[in-house]
Amino acid sequence: MEQISHLERMERAYLSEGLPMTTQRRALIEVLASRKDHPTVDEIFSKLSRRIPEVSRTTVYRSLEMFTELGLIKRVEHPDAAARFDPNVSEHHHFLCTNCGGLSDLPAGALRGVRRLAYVGKGKHTAEEISVLVRGSCDDCSA
Amino acid sequence: MEQISHLERMERAYLSEGLPMTTQRRALIEVLASRKDHPTVDEIFSKLSRRIPEVSRTTVYRSLEMFTELGLIKRVEHPDAAARFDPNVSEHHHFLCTNCGGLSDLPAGALRGVRRLAYVGKGKHTAEEISVLVRGSCDDCSA
DNA sequence: GCTATAGATGCAAAGTGTTTGCAACTGAAA
DNA sequence: TTTCAGTTGCAAACACTTTGCATCTATAGC
Known part of the structure; x- marks a missing residue:
């Protein structure tokens, strides 16, 4: 399955940095890998909250920043005030x-x-x- | 002079909408027409403040919104949180x-x-x- | 010029999205 | 099991933008 390989790719890339894989980050990677659109932080947070009710927005912000630095996801510009992230990092328009x-x-x-x-x-x-x-x-x- | 014609073009386009030309808006148009870069609201506000010390940020926001609607300027996307405006509305990259x-x-x-x-x-x-x-x-x- | 009025202004307060300080916690390596 | 770098959640702070409202002003008609 395409989806599983994308998920695995993200997980491996993350682990290869030597960073600890927490419950929150694993779930976040799963949420991101399952999407082909460009969710806002809020959409990501909502989906994550369903699995981990105590998760905080701060964690989502910090993890997304980390993932972006690692090149696992990309931030996309959008006229809306809210940031959006793109789990597809290959070149596309x-x-x-x-x-x-x-x-x-x-x-x-x-x-x-x-x-x-x-x-x-x-x-x-x-x-x-x-x-x-x-x-x-x-x-x-x-x- | 190129600069003057750009300024006049903006002023005429604005007046042709039948909207009142206030002191603030005239000064704002002058500030915008004098720039070839992509100033933030704050930069625009600072420059405008030098001429009209009592001007409020609200006015700048509202006027920029109006000018954008009229097509006098363009809003450009930028990863920074702050909005930027481009006085050059012709197609360019x-x-x-x-x-x-x-x-x-x-x-x-x-x-x-x-x-x-x-x-x-x-x-x-x-x-x-x-x-x-x-x-x-x-x-x-x-x- | 004087008047009427749609539209513009400034202020203060509220909104929205994001970041930060900090103490407690946790995953991974020794 | 111990250790510690790195992560988490909370609350508060931040940065940028919008809104409500009373006041003011540019323009059109007289």
């Missing part, structure tokens, strides 16, 4: 609905010419990543 | 330094292949805008 605020991955083939896109650095600039954001109206909002 | 957090416009020609970039909508998706963000290390931080 996003679609943002300007109506409902929904943020989704661009399906393969949705962006023509993206492979040719390249940053031509002048001076000492270094480019690490190029990300594309398409703004528009999603299926639901256009209907 | 951004460079974000992952080290110092500096956000700048990509100079012309810095992005190869961007003209071919197109969104191939499936279903009812509509694309209004495609924006590219290059992350990396800026000149200062790479030095």
Whole structure:
């Protein structure tokens, strides 16, 4: 199963850092690995609370920060005030609905010419990543 | 002068909406038109305060919101908590330094292949805008 | 110019999302 | 089992933004 391998990949990457695997972090990794969207801290916290009722928001914030540093997840920019995290760290681009605020991955083939896109650095600039954001109206909002 | 025409363009666009031009808004438009970077609300407020000491942050927030709705400026996404505004509403792309957090416009020609970039909508998706963000290390931080 | 009024302003308070200090706790290695 | 770096939960502090409200002001009509 795809999902299990993603979960295992995250767990191993975490453990390989020599950090202790607590109950909270294991559950958090499971929650993250099970999602293909871009949950807010609050959504993640809610889901985690169902399993570990005493868990605190602080732990969620701190763990997400840690996971982001380790490259297990990515923080994605969103016009909403709240931070969102993306469990998919491979290169991909996003679609943002300007109506409902929904943020989704661009399906393969949705962006023509993206492979040719390249940053031509002048001076000492270094480019690490190029990300594309398409703004528009999603299926639901256009209907 | 380029700067004056940008200023006039903003003023006229604002007045053409039939909204009253207050002292605060005129000064705010002048501050915005004078910048080519992406100031935070706080930076804008500070600059405005020098001219109008009694001005309140609330007014700055409300006016920036209004200007954004009118399309005079654009809000740009930035990982920092604070909102940033871009007085340049023409299509252009951004460079974000992952080290110092500096956000700048990509100079012309810095992005190869961007003209071919197109969104191939499936279903009812509509694309209004495609924006590219290059992350990396800026000149200062790479030095 | 004077008046009426939609819209703008400033203040204080409330809201929302996030971070921090700290004492208690826990996973993993010895 | 002991040890300790690292983690946790709580409460409080923070940073940024929004809101309610009474007052004020730019503009249009007289």
